[in-house]
Amino acid sequence: MQVEHRNERELIYEDVLPEQPQTYTKLNISIEKKIERLWHESEKHGWKFSQFVTAALEDLTILHHRNKLRINGHSPKKILHSKQALS
Numbered sequence: 001m002q003v004e005h006r007n008e009r010e011l012i013y014e015d016v017l018p019e020q021p022q023t024y025t026k027l028n029i030s031i032e033k034k035i036e037r038l039w040h041e042s043e044k045h046g047w048k049f050s051q052f053v054t055a056a057l058e059d060l061t062i063l064h065h066r067n068k069l070r071i072n073g074h075s076p077k078k079i080l081h082s083k084q085a086l087s
Helices: 026-044 049-071 082-086
Strands: none
Touching: 026 049
16 A cells, blocks of 8 residues: 655645735726726627737737837837838
């Protein structure tokens, strides 16, 4: 007969709680409401949750890298619109 020994530590409720309560600013609440509104709109258009999350993460990744370029002093190249490109 084999006995399985586990070295896992049981999680206590106190371990899960953050040290300080999270504070919500007006910006955080506003962003959360906008994301929820976008999710409901995309749901009406037949998107699955995984598709919505993928699209949202792609947008956030692009914004993150664009902001990183601005901080480092690189300005992103402006895209010429078709009218400007033809003239």
